[in-house]
Amino acid sequence: MTTLLELQGIEKSFSGINVLKSVDLTIRAGRVVALAGENGAGKSTLMKIISGIYQRDSGTVFYKGETVKFATARQSMDAGIGIIHQELNLLPEMSVAENIYLGREPTRLGKIQWDVIERESKKYLAQLKQNIDPNTPLGKLSIAQQQMVEIAKALSLNAEVIIMDEPTDALTDIETAILFEVVDELRAQGKGLVFISHRLGEIFEMCDDIAILRDGEMVHQGPVSQMTEGDLIHHMVGRELSDQYPFVPAAPGDVRIEVEKLTAHGAKEVSFTASAGEVVGFAGLVGAGRTELAKAIFGANPVESGTVKIDGKEIRLKSPQDGVKAQIGYVTEDRKQEGLVQSQELGINMSLTGLERFCNALGFVNKACEAITISEYIEAFAIKTRDANTIISNLSGGNQQKVSIAKSLVPEPRVLILDEPTRGVDVGAKREIYTLINKLKAEGLCILLISSDMPELLGISDRILVLSGGKLTGSFARDEATQENIMRCAVAGQTNG
Amino acid sequence: MKLNDFISDNKSLIGLIILMAAVSFANANFLGIDNMLNILRQTSVNAVIAMGMTFVILTAGIDLAVGSILAFAGAICASLIGMDTPLIIALFITIMVGAGLGATSGVIISYFNVQPFIATLVGMTMIRGATLVYTHGRPISTGHFDVAESFYQFGGGYMFGIPNPVIVMAVIFALCWFILSQTRFGRYVYAIGGNENVARLSGINVKKVKVLVYALSGALAALAGIILTARLESAQPTAGVGYELDAIAAVVLGGTSLAGGKGRIFGTIVGALIIGVLNNALNIMDVSSYYQMIAKGAVILLAVVVDSRGKSN
Numbered sequence: 001m002t003t004l005l006e007l008q009g010i011e012k013s014f015s016g017i018n019v020l021k022s023v024d025l026t027i028r029a030g031r032v033v034a035l036a037g038e039n040g041a042g043k044s045t046l047m048k049i050i051s052g053i054y055q056r057d058s059g060t061v062f063y064k065g066e067t068v069k070f071a072t073a074r075q076s077m078d079a080g081i082g083i084i085h086q087e088l089n090l091l092p093e094m095s096v097a098e099n100i101y102l103g104r105e106p107t108r109l110g111k112i113q114w115d116v117i118e119r120e121s122k123k124y125l126a127q128l129k130q131n132i133d134p135n136t137p138l139g140k141l142s143i144a145q146q147q148m149v150e151i152a153k154a155l156s157l158n159a160e161v162i163i164m165d166e167p168t169d170a171l172t173d174i175e176t177a178i179l180f181e182v183v184d185e186l187r188a189q190g191k192g193l194v195f196i197s198h199r200l201g202e203i204f205e206m207c208d209d210i211a212i213l214r215d216g217e218m219v220h221q222g223p224v225s226q227m228t229e230g231d232l233i234h235h236m237v238g239r240e241l242s243d244q245y246p247f248v249p250a251a252p253g254d255v256r257i258e259v260e261k262l263t264a265h266g267a268k269e270v271s272f273t274a275s276a277g278e279v280v281g282f283a284g285l286v287g288a289g290r291t292e293l294a295k296a297i298f299g300a301n302p303v304e305s306g307t308v309k310i311d312g313k314e315i316r317l318k319s320p321q322d323g324v325k326a327q328i329g330y331v332t333e334d335r336k337q338e339g340l341v342q343s344q345e346l347g348i349n350m351s352l353t354g355l356e357r358f359c360n361a362l363g364f365v366n367k368a369c370e371a372i373t374i375s376e377y378i379e380a381f382a383i384k385t386r387d388a389n390t391i392i393s394n395l396s397g398g399n400q401q402k403v404s405i406a407k408s409l410v411p412e413p414r415v416l417i418l419d420e421p422t423r424g425v426d427v428g429a430k431r432e433i434y435t436l437i438n439k440l441k442a443e444g445l446c447i448l449l450i451s452s453d454m455p456e457l458l459g460i461s462d463r464i465l466v467l468s469g470g471k472l473t474g475s476f477a478r479d480e481a482t483q484e485n486i487m488r489c490a491v492a493g494q495t496n497g
Numbered sequence: 498m499k500l501n502d503f504i505s506d507n508k509s510l511i512g513l514i515i516l517m518a519a520v521s522f523a524n525a526n527f528l529g530i531d532n533m534l535n536i537l538r539q540t541s542v543n544a545v546i547a548m549g550m551t552f553v554i555l556t557a558g559i560d561l562a563v564g565s566i567l568a569f570a571g572a573i574c575a576s577l578i579g580m581d582t583p584l585i586i587a588l589f590i591t592i593m594v595g596a597g598l599g600a601t602s603g604v605i606i607s608y609f610n611v612q613p614f615i616a617t618l619v620g621m622t623m624i625r626g627a628t629l630v631y632t633h634g635r636p637i638s639t640g641h642f643d644v645a646e647s648f649y650q651f652g653g654g655y656m657f658g659i660p661n662p663v664i665v666m667a668v669i670f671a672l673c674w675f676i677l678s679q680t681r682f683g684r685y686v687y688a689i690g691g692n693e694n695v696a697r698l699s700g701i702n703v704k705k706v707k708v709l710v711y712a713l714s715g716a717l718a719a720l721a722g723i724i725l726t727a728r729l730e731s732a733q734p735t736a737g738v739g740y741e742l743d744a745i746a747a748v749v750l751g752g753t754s755l756a757g758g759k760g761r762i763f764g765t766i767v768g769a770l771i772i773g774v775l776n777n778a779l780n781i782m783d784v785s786s787y788y789q790m791i792a793k794g795a796v797i798l799l800a801v802v803v804d805s806r807g808k809s810n
Contacts, residue, residue: 300698324700338698341691343758352688353699355681363681407699 002029003062004192005050005081005161010059012045012216017424019045021216022059027161027192032183034203034224035196037213038236038454043196046213047163051083052076064160074103082159084150084167092139097121099138100153124152129178143170151179162186163194168202169287180206198285200229200491212236230484237454237483244431245459248438252278252462254311256446257415259297262306266292268470269306274415274446274463279437281461282450283486289470290450291333294417297448298323298330310414324353329413331404333420333450339404340392347374347388350403354410377406382432398429405436416440419450434460454483466490509751509767512800516771520778527781534660540773541662542567542721544766546740547747548673549599549717551765552710554748555677557690557757558613560711562602562620563718563744567737569628570595570719572637575732578648579640587644592719598624599715603708617711621741632734639730652728662724666766669717673762686710690757747772750800771800 005027012020020042027033037043048054050061052070061068063079070076073083090099097117098105105112121134130148138146147170154162168176183206186193195207203210204224212220212235220235253276261269266289274280282290295301297308299322307314315326323330332338340349351358351370358370374388381402385395392400401421408416418437422430437460441447451457457464464481466474466489474489504511521528546563553560570591577587598620605616639645654661677683685706688696697703721740726732750768753760775796779789 298698319702320698320700321702330698332698337692338694341688341695341758344687344691348684348687352684352696352701355684359681364679365681365684367679411700 003027004029004064006062007046007050008060008062010046010049010061011057012042012049012054013057014424019216020049020056023213023216023218025211025218025221027194028209029160029190029192030187031208032187032193032195032206033209033211034207035194035211035213036200036203036232036236038452041213041236042216043213044165047083047165047194047196050076050161050163051081077157077159080158080160081163082154082157082161083163083165084154085165088143088146088150088170090138090146090150090153092137094138095135096125096132096138096141096149097134099149100124100134100156120156121152124155125149127155128152128182144172144175147171148175148178151182155182159191161192161194163196165196166198167195168197168199176202198491200232203232204229233484233487237487244434245456246431246434246438247460248442250278250441250462252276253444256311257297257448258307258309258312260307260309262293262296262308263304264292264296264301264306265304266301266470267296267467270467270470270472271306272465272472272475274448276414276444276446277441278462279441279447279449279460281457281464282448282467283454283457283464283474284452284467284490286452288467288490290467291419292470293467294330294419294448294450298328298417299326300330324411327412327414329353329408329411329416331401331408331416331418331421333423335397335400335404335424340400340407342391342393344392345389346378346383346385346392346395346403347371349392350374350377350388350407351410353407354412357411373410377409381406381436396429398425398432401425401429401433402436405433409440413445415446415448417448417450420452421449422451422453422456430456454486457486458483468492508804509764509771509800512750512803513767513771513774516774516778516796520774520782524778524781527778532777532781534663536770536773536777537663537666538660539777540769541660541666542725543740543743543747543772544666544769545669545717545721545724547744547751547765547769548669548762549714550741550744550748551673551751551753551760551762552677552686553613553714554745554753554755555686555690555757555760556707556710557693557755558606558707558710559617559745559755560599560602560714561614561617561741562598562624563714563721564737564740565621565624565628566595566598566715566718567722567725567740568732568734569598569624569631569722571722571726571732571736572628572632572734574719574723575637575639575726578642578645579638581640581642581644584644584647587648588723591723592716595719595722596712596716599718600708600712602715603711606711607704607707625738628734632732634734636734637732639726639732645730648727649730650727652724652726652730662728665720665724669720670762670766677762682706682709687758690759692758743772746797750797752804771796 003026007023007025010020010023023046035043045054049056052073052075100121101117106116107113118134125132128148128151132145138149147167151167167179171179183193197203207224210222210224210227211218214236255273256276258273260271263269270293284290292301296303298320299317300320303317308317310326316322336342351374358366378385383399383402385399421433437447449461458481462478464476464486465472466486468490473492526532550560550563573594574587574591577590602617602620605611606613639648651661656664685701688701689703689706693703725736747768748765749755750771751764753764775793779792
């Protein structure tokens with residue numbers, strides 16, 4: 001059992017936040033190692049360091065006994081490390097064969113040897129039992145088929161080490177079974193494999209070893225056979241709650257929002273209610289449909305069926321304007337692309353959603369009035385900035401997040417949806433945001449909190465709902481909720497795709 | 498620090514001043530009041546179009562149809578004046594026609610998801626064609642009614658010694674400045690150009706704002722058509738060919754980013770003046786019009802390179 005790849009003491013920080021802390025990992029020939037951990041535990045970052053997409057801050061990587069440092073994905077590929085990415089990295093306009101050989105097309109006298117590409121592509125697709133014409137434009141294939149093409153691409157590299165980052169997420173049972181057969185073959189050929197999946201059943205079914213990351217630390221490594229699913233979940237989430245979460249008990253008022261059998265892209269027949277002065281947490285894995293549900297309630301994603309009532313009155317859900325009009329505030333998980341105009345000033349961003357408040361009937365902005373409100377929020381939220389004219393992209397993540405929350409509060413919403421409000425925010429600012437949430441709750445706001453940070457959810461929610469595969473799979477009062485039973489509901493319905 | 502900020506905020510203004518200083522050394526007649534008013538008048542048509550273009554470019558769009566709208570609106574206006582339509586009504590209808598054509602581009606862009614470049618390229622071609630069909634390819638005279646005389650005042654008249662087109666330009670400038678800096682609509686224009694997704698999720702009716710922006714661009718192109726028609730006392734079917742590029746050049750010279758979300762209407766006026774001064778200077782220095790084009794292109798290139806170097810530093 002030779003060691004193919006060995007990582008020692010890998011460290012990595014992004015803008016001051018330590019996402020990998022002295023991580024060790026060993027990949028052996030003829031073994032499949034499962035890499036498990038919660039969202040944001042650092043799994044994908046670690047894999048990107050192995051494949052040269054990110055550069056490690058410190059630590060050593062031994063590949064076949066020699067120290068290596070890949071500067072680009074290209075170099076790791078040439079050395080024999082193939083990675084199947086979580087997000088599909090394929091070009092929809094190009095054919096299947098072109099995608100498989102993109103960037104390393106075999107040529108003769110400068111001319112691409114199309115016949116070789118076609119023949120070889122066909123061979124690898126056949127290995128995966130895929131009867132796909134290599135000349136089909138990739139975009140014409142289903143997502144599952146595209147995933148199989150991505151896998152064929154990794155096979156065609158003839159890599160020694162193959163990393164699979166949630167390869168089964170987009171696959172149905174049949175394709176998953178085929179993939180497992182191929183994995184068995186690769187194992188028999190003596191390749192070293194890394195398998196990342198949120199479906200715990202798959203880990204037990206096909207992996208030999210397991211490595212568990214938590215908050216950027218490797219907390220457990222060993223053979224799968226010596227573990228139970230319970231152990232695994234415990235290792236994944238087993239942090240102690242500290243006073244990082246200043247919880248204030250709720251005095252919920254009347255029911256504020258009633259969601260009934262809401263079906264939209266990514267959410268299936270979800271029903272729940274939430275009251276004034278209550279924080280309802282939403283747990284689930286990536287892709288469970290929480291953001292999609294939130295956007296549907298806000299009017300940003302088309303709704304197929306179902307209703308949303310605010311204070312007993314049904315609201316229109318055609319566009320975000322409807323959401324704002326119905327007094328729903330939505331703080332997006334994606335500050336950069338959806339939350340704030342990065343190139344513009346703090347003040348202009350903060351008043352964007354609630355500009356109406358400062359306008360007369362002709363649409364003239366009362367700038368004095370606007371400036372007062374903006375400076376009030378800057379003070380109340382302790383936003384660290386020189387003044388309201390600072391360009392957003394010059395603020396830290398935590399301060400940007402506070403601006404983003406203030407922005408959604410300016411129009412005085414009755415329901416506030418916070419989608420990953422502490423993502424990319426340092427510990428100190430996190431606590432400030434929790435205090436803020438408590439304050440808003442005490443003022444009678446109804447808050448829906450989506451978070452992939454479980455201790456955070458448990459720490460500040462009055463109630464926790466769990467989504468999996470777009471469906472509501474669990475509901476816990478604060479005192480019944482534990483990381484284990486939430487994780488159980490979150491992976492329920494994931495095992496069978 | 499303050500001086501540095503002022504310089505980086507007003508690069509185009511400083512460029513204009515340097516250009517004017519250089520030209521006045523080369524030619525003593527350049528700085529005369531008459532020549533200055535002349536430059537302002539010659540700049541007015543481009544400036545009015547460019548101010549509409551500024552709104553469009555601020556939303557990260559482009560409007561290639563303005564030259565054609567200018568010609569079509571000019572033809573409509575000349576016909577109306579030729580039919581003895583009361584001046585106010587003729588002007589109103591002409592501007593509404595321009596706004597309608599612009600709004601059509603806006604609807605195609607917003608609701609049919611066509612890229613602005615393509616949508617307005619199609620508009621440019623079709624509206625030019627419609628102008629040629631309508632005019633049979635010949636100039637349209639404004640006729641001999643009394644209304645024609647007052648109409649000509651628009652292009653050739655003076656008020657307090659200032660050419661009327663310059664006054665129109667100033668009024669439009671004040672209006673555009675007000676809309677962009679003091680109204681909700683202006684704020685939304687910047688937000689959409691800064692990040693359309695953010696704007697949408699902030700509850701802004703992005704589609705409606707875009708339609709209005711193109712309508713405004715069309716309306717101002719029609720107004721420019723009115724000025725030109727009144728000055729020439731007839732509508733030319735080929736009027737305004739290539740004007741969209743001069744307008745875009747003025748906007749870019751004025752420091753507005755083609756990527757959207759950043760820019761000022763004052764910059765656009767300065768940009769239009771740089772082009773106007775350049776044209777005028779090359780004329781009074783007797784440079785052949787062939788060389789003028791090369792010189793103009795070179796100055797625009799220089800300005801843009803200086804600007805983008807400043808940004809990357």
